[in-house]
Amino acid sequence: MTFSKKAISLAGILLCCAVQLGAQVRQTREEYVNRYMSIAVAHMERYGIPASITMAQGILESDCGNSLLSMRSNNHFGIKCKRNWTGEKVYHDDDAKGECFRSYPSVEASYEDHAEFLDSQPRYDSLFAYPSDDYKSWARGLKAAGYATAPDYAQRLVRIIEENQLFLLDRPDGMHLYATRYGLPRDPEEWFAEQSSVERTAEAGTAIDPDNYRVTINAHAGYNVYATNGVHYVTAKENDTFENIGEKFRISARNLRKFNDLKDKKAQPVPGEVVYIERKKKRWTGNSRHHISRQGETAYSVGQSYAIRTRSIEKLNKLRPGEELEQGRQIRIK
Numbered sequence: 001m002t003f004s005k006k007a008i009s010l011a012g013i014l015l016c017c018a019v020q021l022g023a024q025v026r027q028t029r030e031e032y033v034n035r036y037m038s039i040a041v042a043h044m045e046r047y048g049i050p051a052s053i054t055m056a057q058g059i060l061e062s063d064c065g066n067s068l069l070s071m072r073s074n075n076h077f078g079i080k081c082k083r084n085w086t087g088e089k090v091y092h093d094d095d096a097k098g099e100c101f102r103s104y105p106s107v108e109a110s111y112e113d114h115a116e117f118l119d120s121q122p123r124y125d126s127l128f129a130y131p132s133d134d135y136k137s138w139a140r141g142l143k144a145a146g147y148a149t150a151p152d153y154a155q156r157l158v159r160i161i162e163e164n165q166l167f168l169l170d171r172p173d174g175m176h177l178y179a180t181r182y183g184l185p186r187d188p189e190e191w192f193a194e195q196s197s198v199e200r201t202a203e204a205g206t207a208i209d210p211d212n213y214r215v216t217i218n219a220h221a222g223y224n225v226y227a228t229n230g231v232h233y234v235t236a237k238e239n240d241t242f243e244n245i246g247e248k249f250r251i252s253a254r255n256l257r258k259f260n261d262l263k264d265k266k267a268q269p270v271p272g273e274v275v276y277i278e279r280k281k282k283r284w285t286g287n288s289r290h291h292i293s294r295q296g297e298t299a300y301s302v303g304q305s306y307a308i309r310t311r312s313i314e315k316l317n318k319l320r321p322g323e324e325l326e327q328g329r330q331i332r333i334k
Contacts, residue, residue: 032064051169073103128230129285133170229307236269284333293325
């Protein structure tokens with residue numbers, strides 16, 4: 001009888017310790033952001049997805065890495081298997097009982113798959129027209145595209161971002177800004193209005209200046225990375241080649257020339273020239289429909305300004321390859 005009482009007492013102590021340990025190891029929101037924000041920023045540089053959005057989705061979908069699904073499978077974004085998934089799987093009750101979710105060998109792999117998932121799925125294409133510091137449009141766009149079924153999904157993401165000032169991560173040197181929190185107001189609207197380099201969207205049907213749509217995303221390997229029309233690019237430096245730019249961004253020189261509509265296999269960029277590091281789009285994704293040509297412009301130069309493929313500009317305007325445009329001509333961009 002004495003032994004039984006001791007055993008029960010010991011079991012009670014162990015249970016209390018386990019509860020306390022569980023409370024201690026539960027990851028806080030701040031700890032979660034500090035652990036994974038560098039991945040989110042790196043993916044913003046590469047894909048154009050706001051780091052604040054990536055972090056907010058991870059926080060919401062995984063409960064800061066504390067949810068049963070995230071602990072079982074390292075799945076921090078609630079991505080379900082879908083038909084094309086060939087990796088490991090786990091089954092979890094969500095909208096329906098026993099749904100199939102992707103399982104990853106690490107949390108980092110989950111973050112990588114999240115970026116590639118958004119980048120590769122056509123239903124999310126429209127999101128990449130938004131600048132990577134426009135977290136509100138991204139939040140609304142994710143909901144509209146059906147990422148989650150919760151009716152207030154966009155509002156939840158925005159609330160997480162603003163409560164934790166995650167919008168700082170979307171700015172140049174964002175991790176430093178987030179780490180120091182320079183006494184910025186809790187509501188970032190006024191601060192963004194003062195600091196943002198993003199121009200107001202042009203009204204539909206008007207002619208526009210493409211320079212208004214060039215947005216600094218971040219820096220990588222000594223290059224400022226910009227975006228226009230949802231497509232990322234850098235500007236060439238002195239003595240740059242497609243080979244050395246490609247090496248920095250892990251893209252072949254052949255693909256860089258293809259992305260920039262260059263057929264000459266020996267072509268090289270000149271200092272200050274735009275070099276797209278991903279494929280340009282077929283149409284302008286903003287509201288405006290036309291560009292007013294400048295002296296000496298061609299379909300190629302217009303396409304480079306708007307991140308639109310040269311052949312698309314030629315088709316839209318029935319132009320001959322290499323044809324020089326008259327100054328003041330109205331050029332269709334969508």
